[in-house]
Amino acid sequence: MVKKERIGIPRPSSQFLSGTCVKCGTENVFYSNSTEPVKCKQCGEILAHNTGGKIEYTDSLAAEVKRLDYT
Numbered sequence: 489m490v491k492k493e494r495i496g497i498p499r500p501s502s503q504f505l506s507g508t509c510v511k512c513g514t515e516n517v518f519y520s521n522s523t524e525p526v527k528c529k530q531c532g533e534i535l536a537h538n539t540g541g542k543i544e545y546t547d548s549l550a551a552e553v554k555r556l557d558y559t
Contacts, residue, residue: 508550509533517556518543 502521509516514530522543526536536543545553 504556505553506556507535507545507553509535510548510550 502519504517505520506515506517508514509528509531511533512528512531514528516526516529516535518526518536520542522536522538525534525538526543527534528548533548534546535549536545538544
């Protein structure tokens with residue numbers, strides 16, 4: 489019998505990300521497995537395209553994308 493203390497809690501492979509729009513400089517929070525294109529809140533520029541799994545970043549998104557850790 490396995491002790492309950494040794495059973496690990498599964499972690500999701502998806503996460504929330506934070507990135508900055510190159511055009512207007514606004515910081516946007518989005519989901520890594522979004523089912524719709526990610527648009528900037530301020531200017532409406534498309535920051536990432538959906539691919540059926542993980543999103544694909546466009547040139548409108550700054551090079552640095554941070555993972556938000558809500559633990």
